[in-house]
Amino acid sequence: MAHLEKLWYKSKLAHYMCHVECNLFSKIPLGGKMLKATRFLLIGVTAALIGAFVIPAFAQDVTPGQGGILIEGNFGGDVQTLNPFFISDTASSRVAGFIWPGLVAVDPDTATFRQNDPTALAESWTISDDGLVYTFTLKQNWTWSDGTPITARDIQYSWDALVSGALDETSRYVSLQEQIASVESPDDYTLVVTYNFADCTAISNAATIPVVPSHVFPADYAELTPDWEFNLAPTVTGGLMTFGALNPGEQVALVSSQSFGGAPEGVLLAGYIYKNVPDQRVLVEQFVAGGEGNPNVIDGPAVSARADLIADPNVQPYQFPGNAWDYLALNYADPANAQARFAEDDSEIDQGHHPLFGDLRVRKAISHAINVDEMIEAALFGFGDRMNAFSVQASWAYPQDLPMIEFNQEMASDMLTEAGFVDDDNDPATPRVAQGAMYAADGTPFVFTLLTNQGNARRETVATLIQAQLALVGVQVDVQAIEFNTVLEAMDNQNFDAVLLGWRNGYPDDPDQLNLFGGTADTIGGNNMVSYYNPRFDELSRAAAAVPGCATEDRIPLYAEIQTLLQDELPYIPLYTIQGFYGSNVGVSGFDPRPSNLFWNVDTWAVRAQ
């Protein structure tokens, strides 16, 4: 499932639970991508050489807890809460990932959940034949920071709290309860999760249940409130770090825990500081300047700054195909008569057709008329990759064999003419007009409004490029870069022509897109705002999500078929993924990130004074 980029909270699981790695080099298509792959390779080799010969000599001399302070800049908002029940933002998720244990973790090499991961509480799990019952066996040597053993009761507590009805019902756990039927802990180190239906995201869902110190949390769930003082100053934790201090608006400091079960050799770092630096440019300057008090590790700097960072000898860069992607959404349905796809009695409602984009031929023409490579160069400074459909290259389900949509404006012009939009005056400055178009009255000019969120330089540039590129085939685009929530409101209400926005996938990647393009997601306020509907897509998606055994090799062909279908019917026009970037100061030893997790081996990191 993809996630709306604005909904930063959806990345919680990625950072909170996963200690992930993915061998992405094998997924970079060769040919046109050879240069990029070579660049990645060179950077990787350089980093590996540094890591192999220089850094260990330093790290070996460091005793646990004496390895300096890791400082990461936070250009998101303040950390809002550290209570896993209430975490909803990226900043809180980032910090929480250091202080709370995770039930399961992701294999660094395959980017899928693996059993007996050293950083996960679960040693192993078994799945019942019907795929409904997952039995987790927990490690017995893990303790909370106060020495109390971490047991299945600590997860049982969370589940009981969630289903008690005493918690704030506005939390995301409302939907979790539809998937999980029960959670039981027959003994301290066995957890049994029973699902209402078999689904390949079962482990991800189980991992969402917080692991909290039940001996510290209130017995009366009604006292588990968002304003509990523990939430911003947890006294007992169970992760790699313990809570140190919070200066609102400035920083959160964590102190290394030498009792973390996932790091039996100890944690070299003395601590970690998540320092608020709300301006991205300032953050990059602070990182480059280095020195005491400035960030020594960086995650996802602006693409405009990356070339300089890569060239800086004091920076250890790590680039990878990203999991964030932008799309051009064209409304299928009549925006003047926005309705849900289905009525309450499940009968299908006539949503009408968008006068321009209701015709698939027009959508295809648009897809051929835009030059994505030009967008990547101009708006992403080269740090992007074209998408062939709506699966990211980093995903295990990426359809390798699906070709890119061809950029061919001549073909696009012909297709528009065939669809009944003609250039009646041979004046390139005026738009085409409808003459026998499928849904537009004759004489209707081909003019539409493209919404995007104001303040996002990348998207504003891309929107301008789309405007210029489509003008060449006689399509006039009115670009409106407006406040983000206004864009969301238009999407929720389905009363837009076109929207340029993005999604961010999680780790491990869940390729299911039923929530984006499925018929049941086509509601006012639902994610299928373009009103795409194909029962075959729904059927394939359900089948792929419930493949018995959930083996990726069995699911890949289904997702390839789904992406082929989507490329053919174009609910969105696919654009590009934004490459990911991690970097550290050369004084940071052990820096060896993976796409899904910058900190998967952070217990072996140490910071040397510059």
Added chain:
Amino acid sequence: MNHMIKYIIRRLVQAIPTFIGITILSYLLMSLSPGGAIRLLTFGDTRLKPEEREAIEARLGFNDPIFVQYLRWFLGDHWMRWDANSDGVSDGSFLVPLDADGDGAPEPPGVGRGVILLDFGSSLTRGRRDALSVIAERIPATLELGVASLLVGLVVGLPIGILAAVWRGSFFDNFTRIFATFSTAIPIFWFGFMLILLFGVTIKGPDGQGLLPMGSRCPTSLTGGCAPLHERLEYLILPTLALAVGAVAGFSRYMRASMLDVINQDYMRTARSKGLNNRVVWFKHGARNALIPIATFLGPALTGLLSGAAITENVFSWPGLGRLAVESVTAKDYPIVMAVVIMTSIATILGFILSDILYALIDPRIRFS
């Protein structure tokens, strides 16, 4: 003194309708703004069904008429849904349904006291903490920066204005005019960023690092806390410079104009004819009188101290009220936004009253009436 007290009381009473008008206007504006708190409260859960979303909206009162929502916000909701027999279950309601979401169970009794009693509700994003306490923890930082920049603005700007007036037409006068024009014209975020590049990156200190910290209010540390101001003055220098440059320009121009008004007055000529030196004439006789109009700016300037400086605070990672306001607007954290708006409104009203009082106190020709 009696006149002054009566005057203050009268002005405060007159401010009440203004305040209520501000609350209505700001609440309406907030209600009309796109996006919704529900998306925030439900963490944008893509799996949430429309009916579940509607139930949450009903339960939280987002479906009530706008005037009911305003009244709930302004006067609290303890009188809208109450628990007469103290069993924890609502048994009566006024203006709102007892069972708003239609699940057969009454909604919990209202506990909000309303803005009128400084209960702004809970932040939607900051761990649902009390909005006022979130604001309160940002005020020291805002005051530090605001007072520092105001002091720099006054201490540097006023003498510049005086000297520019007495040396009218000189190189100094022209230079300060150009300086003032530049200072007010350059974008503050750009100026701040240049200061960071210059003093944080380019110019190195003895330890080989940037001469001044590139942001933050306090040094980073694992133990948290913040050292006393005198031990971390270096953190205050760059943001103060960025914020004060406009104040210096403004005060110097106002002071110059005011000084030009008094410089040719009879009492100035008299002072000179008595053989007093220029410094005494300018600063004792001239500047004191020229300061009277400047006093009228102090009230709004004090308001500015409280409202924060969003851009400067953002560029320099300064954890003040301005940055909080911007972050809250972006995050659609309505309670915080509204709390900041109301607190700033109150400060503005009080600032103007203070300004009038100062004017009357400084200039004996003005009477409280």
